[in-house]
């Protein structure tokens with residue numbers, strides 16, 4: 001067994017996960033079993049790194065001094081050239097045209113190469129400083145002020161100039177006008193050529209959702225909840241304690257329903273594969289690679305609408321969906337279980353670097369539930385990305401439409417009820433918005449952190465279409481009359497929720513895509529050691545998850561048209577508050593790890609998580 005190379009307390013250079021950034025870190029411990037070093041960054045962030053992601057400070061200096069020589073590694077230029085052409089990197093011209101570099105020649109303490117905008121990879125070399133191992137928890141304010149390498153300052157955003165100023169605060173320097181920096185850059189190329197970037201070992205140590213026992217129970221609890229809700233909804237009196245009688249087992253299954261579900265899935269897969277819509281790149285993976293994704297969800301929706309229109313024109317009974325709703329839900333559940341088994345089996349052969357940071361615990365049940373492989377693909381067909389927004393989300397709209405038609409047929413109406421129109425319209429807006437902004441899903445936790453396993457397969461294919469459509473399903477069996485003024489008030493509520501949800505999400509997405517966007521010039525942010533900023537004004541200065549707030553307001557507006565006779569149609573909003581509170585906690589945890597002290601600062605600045613003055 002190889003012995004450890006770095007001792008506890010040693011100050012070394014640690015690679016920032018998923019990037020080519022090297023920061024000064026201090027080794028705090030070593031895990032003999034996993035062969036991982038726990039290191040502390042200057043901002044207090046603690047991470048577990050492989051030995052291959054750690055370099056001694058002297059080796060950096062040594063390389064630097066050699067950089068202009070024709071070292072063997074530098075001669076293998078093809079690799080370094082291909083990396084520098086990687087789409088995650090800026091175009092050469094852009095790098096060279098940067099006129100920002102002349103200003104910072106006096107900075108002797110740090111040398112940082114900035115290759116492009118704040119969000120792109122940079123190579124960072126810090127000189128050792130006397131005290132850089134603060135914890136972000138319980139750290140006295142005073143020590144922070146001494147640490148010039150991670151000063152957290154608010155910064156007004158203005159294009160170029162302001163980005164430059166932020167870089168300046170970090171002592172980020174362009175390599176163009178500085179010979180030294182050229183050397184360091186060639187050193188970086190040298191490093192890249194010597195060894196391709198390796199993934200930080202991502203054994204999942206902190207188990208979520210109650211760990212193995214919790215996830216095991218959820219695998220039964222989730223399908224049971226769907227069953228319970230659908231059976232309740234069919235009852236004349238769906239009061240909570242009025243448990244529905246369990247139908248005969250064979251009535252849960254119908255091959256025709258299963259066949260239709262599979263056809264639906266395949267149809268959406270065909271739409272997904274159509275070569276229409278732009279192709280974009282996802283966030284960099286831990287090995288620095290970026291996957292490509294086709295953005296054509298909205299086209300898929302239009303094509304689906306046309307297909308449903310043709311079916312209705314041919315007098316196909318969409319009502320069938322309502323009559324066999326339970327069988328469809330069971331079919332979708334069976335399909336998602338089969339898909340999860342396939343996903344887990346194939347994940348066993350996946351290389352370590354393709355496993356999900358969240359679903360690599362080594363425990364079968366846990367990894368099966370969370371998802372072991374991060375981005376399972378068959379060729380270029382990305383299974384998780386496809387399932388996130390297509391079969392389930394578009395299916396939800398079709399189910400809602402089927403409920404609307406069922407209501408008209410069963411109650412002999414010439415037009416749907418006002419309640420049904422509201423529920424259908426609000427949820428249609430939500431789905432269309434998600435598909436229109438499909439690209440935004442690429443930065444969500446589901447895509448970047450969780451693997452594709454039972455949780456997402458069941459969530460996407462069963463939970464979303466069959467539970468989120470509960471209000472429409474409820475209204476078919478429990479007609480509810482609302483007046484126009486009430487309908488208007490609920491519509492206003494939905495619009496307010498949508499406005500908060502959309503503008504908060506757009507603000508963050510635009511900021512992440514281009515922090516120097518002139519449209520965001522009035523926003524302030526806290527820079528972080530990763531190069532990304534944290535917005536502290538605008539929606540993200542109001543609460544820490546304004547998008548969740550908007551989402552929850554909309555959820556309430558979807559339930560209100562069902563009146564107050566039963567709590568059942570409010571299941572969605574109650575569940576959604578729990579989901580988002582839990583999700584917010586997960587996200588906080590990840591952000592704390594990512595941003596360390598800067599995140600602490602952000603939380604001090606913006607104390608409320610979702611509900612202002614409440615939570």
Ligand code: NDP
Pocket residue numbers: 443444445446501505508511512532533534535536540544545547548551583587590591602
């Ligand atoms: P969010 O869109 O809320 O993104 C969270 C990430 O945003 C953080 O990890 C961080 O990532 C970044 N961030 C946090 N604070 C700031 C800040 N101050 N400034 C800039 N960036 C910041 O994540 P979700 O995936 O949870 O949600 C996406 C949308 O989907 C939401 O609108 C949510 O309501 C909705 N949703 C809907 C569900 C449904 O079932 N209907 C289920 C779950 C979510 P980084 O810094 O790495 O960029």
